[in-house]
Structure formats: structure tokens, C-alpha cells
Amino acid sequence: MVISRRTTLSLRTIALVYLTLLLLLPVAVVFWRTFEHGFGTAWSFMTTPAAVSALWLTILLALIAVPLNTIFGVGAAMVLVRGKAPRAGKAILDSLIDLPFVVSPVIIGLALILVYGQGGWFGDVFTNHGIRIIYAVPGMAIATVFVSLPFVVREVVPVLREVGDEQEQAAATLGASSWQTFWRVTLPTIRWGVAYGVVLTTARALGEIGAVLVVSSNVAGSTLTLPLLIFQRDEQVGGQVSTSVYAAATELAVLSIVVLLLMTMFGSRTKEAR
Amino acid sequence: MLYMSVFVLVPLAAVVAKSVSSGLGTLWDSIDNTLAIRAIVITMTASLIVAAIGAIMGTLVAWVLVRDQFRGKRVINALIDLPFALPTIVAGLTLIALYGPGSPVGIHLAYTRAAVIVALLFVTLPFVVRSVQPVLLELDQEVEEAAASLGASNLTTFRRVILPVLKPAIFSGAALAFARSIGEFGSLALIAGKVQIASIVIYADIESGSEQSAAALSVVLMLVALIVLLILRWIGARVGH
Numbered sequence: 001m002v003i004s005r006r007t008t009l010s011l012r013t014i015a016l017v018y019l020t021l022l023l024l025l026p027v028a029v030v031f032w033r034t035f036e037h038g039f040g041t042a043w044s045f046m047t048t049p050a051a052v053s054a055l056w057l058t059i060l061l062a063l064i065a066v067p068l069n070t071i072f073g074v075g076a077a078m079v080l081v082r083g084k085a086p087r088a089g090k091a092i093l094d095s096l097i098d099l100p101f102v103v104s105p106v107i108i109g110l111a112l113i114l115v116y117g118q119g120g121w122f123g124d125v126f127t128n129h130g131i132r133i134i135y136a137v138p139g140m141a142i143a144t145v146f147v148s149l150p151f152v153v154r155e156v157v158p159v160l161r162e163v164g165d166e167q168e169q170a171a172a173t174l175g176a177s178s179w180q181t182f183w184r185v186t187l188p189t190i191r192w193g194v195a196y197g198v199v200l201t202t203a204r205a206l207g208e209i210g211a212v213l214v215v216s217s218n219v220a221g222s223t224l225t226l227p228l229l230i231f232q233r234d235e236q237v238g239g240q241v242s243t244s245v246y247a248a249a250t251e252l253a254v255l256s257i258v259v260l261l262l263m264t265m266f267g268s269r270t271k272e273a274r
Numbered sequence: 275m276l277y278m279s280v281f282v283l284v285p286l287a288a289v290v291a292k293s294v295s296s297g298l299g300t301l302w303d304s305i306d307n308t309l310a311i312r313a314i315v316i317t318m319t320a321s322l323i324v325a326a327i328g329a330i331m332g333t334l335v336a337w338v339l340v341r342d343q344f345r346g347k348r349v350i351n352a353l354i355d356l357p358f359a360l361p362t363i364v365a366g367l368t369l370i371a372l373y374g375p376g377s378p379v380g381i382h383l384a385y386t387r388a389a390v391i392v393a394l395l396f397v398t399l400p401f402v403v404r405s406v407q408p409v410l411l412e413l414d415q416e417v418e419e420a421a422a423s424l425g426a427s428n429l430t431t432f433r434r435v436i437l438p439v440l441k442p443a444i445f446s447g448a449a450l451a452f453a454r455s456i457g458e459f460g461s462l463a464l465i466a467g468k469v470q471i472a473s474i475v476i477y478a479d480i481e482s483g484s485e486q487s488a489a490a491l492s493v494v495l496m497l498v499a500l501i502v503l504l505i506l507r508w509i510g511a512r513v514g515h
Contacts (some may be wrong), residue, residue: 002340008342011334011337011338011342012338012342012344015334015335015337015338015339016338016350018331018334018335019335019350019353019354022354022392022395022396022399023357023396023399024353024369025372026369026372026373026396027356027360027367029366029368029371029372030364030367030371033371045288046351060286065311065434072277072468091292096278096282096283097278099282099286100282101290101453102453102456102457102496102499102500102503103286103457103496104456104457104458104459104472104473104476104492104495105457105459105460105473105477105493106457106459106473106474106480106492107289107457107473107492107496108285109480110289110476110480110488110489111285111286111288112285112287112483112490113286113293113480113485114285114288114289114292114485115284115285115487116285120288121288121445127398142281146281146282146285149281149282152431155276189384201359203358203359206361207360207361207362207363207364207460208361208460209361209362209459209460209463210460210473211475212284213459213463213477214477214480226361227361227362227363227364227460228366229462230363230364231363231464234367234464245367246367246371246407249363249364249367249368252361252362252363252364253360253361256359256360256361256364257359259359260352260355260359260360262512263355263358263359264352264355
């Protein structure tokens with residue numbers, strides 16, 4: 001099919017204009033707004049005690065959710081692809097894993113309040129032992145785990161299917177225990193899939209707002225993550241978005257651009273490996 | 275399974291239980307007010323519009339990324355993932371910065387339905403592009419050449435030869451975009467203003483302490499979303515054959 005130069009160019013123009021208006025320009029304007037009153041002003045908003053503690057809490061939540069979901073993700077993927085469970089059981093697990101993607105984050109937050117909050121199903125058990133889950137960091141951690149749960153599973157399952165189990169069987173015939181086979185044969189072959197899943201999990205954990213907002217007490221300096229800080233600062237200035245808001249957004253955007261770079265790197269590796 | 279139960283299943287069960295905790299009648303009463311129904315209608319309409327625009331523009335972008343050659347294509351290709359990497363609240367903020375009050379380009383969309391659509395298009399951009407792209411890459415160009423040599427115009431070739439192969443990928447990408455749009459909160463929290471999007475209404479309900487009506491709206495929203503997704507999947511399966 002020979003496509004005329006004119007058609008090619010007009011399609012290219014439409015695509016690029018669309019992407020510029022939707023993605024590039026808005027992001028560029030945020031950076032520009034952040035530094036429009038000078039670098040010092042923006043920096044002072046990024047280094048207030050509230051902002052610093054928000055940055056650390058954001059990172060802490062990611063550090064809790066990512067390892068947990070990585071271990072669960074690889075395990076669940078192994079069960080789904082290699083496990084001997086009946087097909088119906090696997091199909092149910094398979095669709096349940098996607099729930100966090102289809103349920104609104106706000107509903108996830110509400111769900112956690114109803115279970116772990118005061119008067120919730122298990123809430124009183126924890127309250128009686130003096131442990132606060134909802135409106136405190138543990139609840140925010142659970143919310144983060146919930147929303148970022150499916151990524152590793154979804155990345156690892158296709159890779160496991162693709163590579164097949166011949167090498168694993170070979171290892172088993174040579175006398176390797178199933179644990180050895182997993183560490184020495186399976187894990188090395190799926191490592192790029194796992195890595196890409198980890199990057200996606202991290203991106204989601206760093207940026208989550210809906211679920212975390214509902215279960216946080218939103219106190220600056222203790223239960224604010226960077227996304228929540230942006231939300232709160234925006235409310236304080238009554239929608240008249242100011243440098244304080246843009247500065248926090250830029251800080252978070254820089255974190256996530258690092259994640260995007262990793263994403264591109266691991267993403268192309270997984271495709272090559274397939 | 276235990277891990278799933280602690281983090282996912284038990285909490286969701288609690289929402290369903292809460293919504294019917296004072297009997298099915300109360301569930302219906304909480305839904306049967308204009309605000310809740312409006313919220314669901316607005317959310318569904320917006321999500322369907324986003325899925326439709328996303329399907330068309332996403333396919334177009336994927337086509338350009340696969341078939342066209344130009345400088346900087348790799349950078350553009352990497353940028354497609356930006357909405358997945360960028361926290362949604364920042365995504366909403368970027369759109370306010372450009373199209374909100376004090377807009378440098380003089381367009382004021384913020385706090386309108388149009389803004390909601392634009393924000394949703396932003397966060398769901400990668401779905402269709404990333405599901406169509408690999409299919410286009412694998413597509414055998416010889417079939418297209420055969421069609422062309424038999425006298426088919428480009429448009430006919432696209433409609434009769436290429437599009438049928440792409441349809442399942444377009445549909446599954448659009449369905450993902452739709453599902454994401456229904457529940458989206460972060461990117462809309464700042465930009466939606468008075469537009470009554472379901473997730474924002476639910477959040478307001480929780481904040482004001484009416485967990486019962488929040489749970490009721492949640493359950494209905496999840497049910498309607500499930501039904502629409504099943505219909506989309508059914509249409510997708512039919513056009514795939």
C-alpha cells in the first residue's frame with residue numbers, strides 16, 4: 001500500500017498536535033509556573049517541613065507496597081500459569097486480581113474504612129490494642145498495596161506463558177529441587193518482566209491519591225503524602241493555583257519522570273526478551 | 275488467597291454489606307435521589323465519550339508511531355507512557371495550568387464537563403495506543419500490497435483489510451480506558467469543579483460522614499460499570515470474528 005506524502009504528513013501532524021495539546025504543553029506549563037517567580041521561591045516551597053515529611057512518607061509507602069506486591073505478584077503468576085489448581089479456580093483468581101484496576105480508588109478507601117475503621121468489621125480489634133489503622137499511616141499503606149496490586153502479576157503472567165516450562169522440567173530431571181529450579185531457572189528468565197512490573201507498581205504507589213486521601217487524617221507533617229499535599233495546598237488557596245501547589249507537583253513529577261525513564265528501559269528489554 | 279482477602283476481597287464485601295445494611299429499601303432510597311442518578315449518568319456518558327475518542331485518536335497515534343518515520347519518534351513513543359508514570363493529581367493540575375484561570379493560551383476549560391473529558395483522555399491515552407501498536411507491528415504488509423494490486427484504494431484497504439485485524443485490540447484498549455474513566459478520581463479532584471462525577475460524589479459523601487449513601491452509590495456504580503464492560507466485551511468478541 002503506497003500512502004501519499006500528503007496523507008502521511010497530515011496523519012503525522014494530527015497525531016503530534018494531539019499529543020502536544022494533551023501531554024506536552026500542559027506538563028511544560030507546570031514547570032514554567034513553578035519557576036516563574038524564581039528558583040528560590042519554588043525551592044522554599046519544596047523544603048517546608050510539611051513538604052519534606054510528605055516526600056518521605058510517599059517514599060515509605062512505596063517501599064512497603066512494592067516488595068509485598070512483588071512477592072505476591074510473582075507467586076500468584078506462578079500459581080496461575082504453572083499451578084495445578086483446577087481451571088475454574090484459576091479463572092476466578094485471575095479475574096479477582098484485576099479488581100483493584102476496575103474499582104474506583106475512592107471506593108477502595110471507603111472499603112478499608114468499613115473494615116478497619118472505628119465500628120468496622122475488624123476495626124474494634126485493633127482499636128482495643130491501641131492500634132490506629134484508618135486515618136493513620138498503616139491504613140494508607142494498606143490502601144497503597146491495594147491499588148498497586150495487579151501490576152507485577154499482569155507483567156509476569158505473559159512472560160511465564162511465553163517461555164514455557166521445558167527448561168524447568170530439564171532442571172527437575174537433573175535433580176534440582178523445586179526451590180532451586182525457581183531461583184536458578186525461572187526467576188532469571190522472567191526478571192525483566194518482574195522489573196517492569198515493579199516499575200509500574202512504584203509509579204502507581206508514588207502517585208496514588210483517591211484511596212489514600214480517604215483513609216488519611218490529612219495532617220501536614222504526619223499523614224500527608226506528596227499527592228495529598230498538592231490536594232491540600234490547592235484547597236487552601238481556593239483553586240487559585242499558586243506556586244506552592246506547582247512546586248509540590250514539580251517535585252512529584254520529577255520523581256515520576258525517573259520512573260518513566262526506568263519504564264522505557266525495562267519495557268523495551270521485556271519486549272526484546274519475548 | 276489470604277493476601278487477596280486481607281487487602282481486597284474482605285473490604286469490598288464490606289462495602290456491599292454496608293450498602294444493604296439497613297435493608298434493600300434504604301439502598302434504593304439512597305440511589306433514588308436525583309444527585310446519585312445524575313452522577314451515574316454523567317460518569318457513564320463521559321466515560322463512553324472518552325472511550326470513543328480514545329479509540330479513534332489512539333489508533334491514529336499508534337499508526338503514526340508504527341508506519342511513519344520521522345526524527346524524534348522514539349521520544350514521542352516513550353512519552354506515550356507519561357500518563358501512567360505521572361501521578362494523576364499532577365495530571366489534573368497540568369490541565370488547570372494550561373486550560374484553567376490565567377491560562378497562557380486563553381482557553382478556559384477548567385471546572386466544566388469538557389475539562390473532565392480532557393483529563394480522562396490524558397490519563398487513559400496509553401491504553402488504546404499500547405494495545406494497537408504491537409498488532410500493527412506484527413501485521414503482514416503483503417496482504418495490504420495484494421489488496422492494492424487488486425485495485426483497492428488505500429481507504430478500502432484500511433477498512434477491509436487492516437481495520438478488521440485491529441478491531442479486537444482497539445476494543446480491548448477502549449474497554450480498559452472506559453473502566454479506568456469510571457473510577458477515576460485523582461486527575462478530576464482538582465479540575466471537575468461542580469461537575470458531579472460519581473467518584474467525587476462518593477468522596478464528598480464519605481467526608482460528610484454518610485458512609486451508607488457512599489456505599490450505595492459505590493455498589494450501583496460498580497454494577498453498572500460491570501454491565502457496560504460485559505456488553506463492550508460481547509461487542510468486541512463479535513466484531514473480532
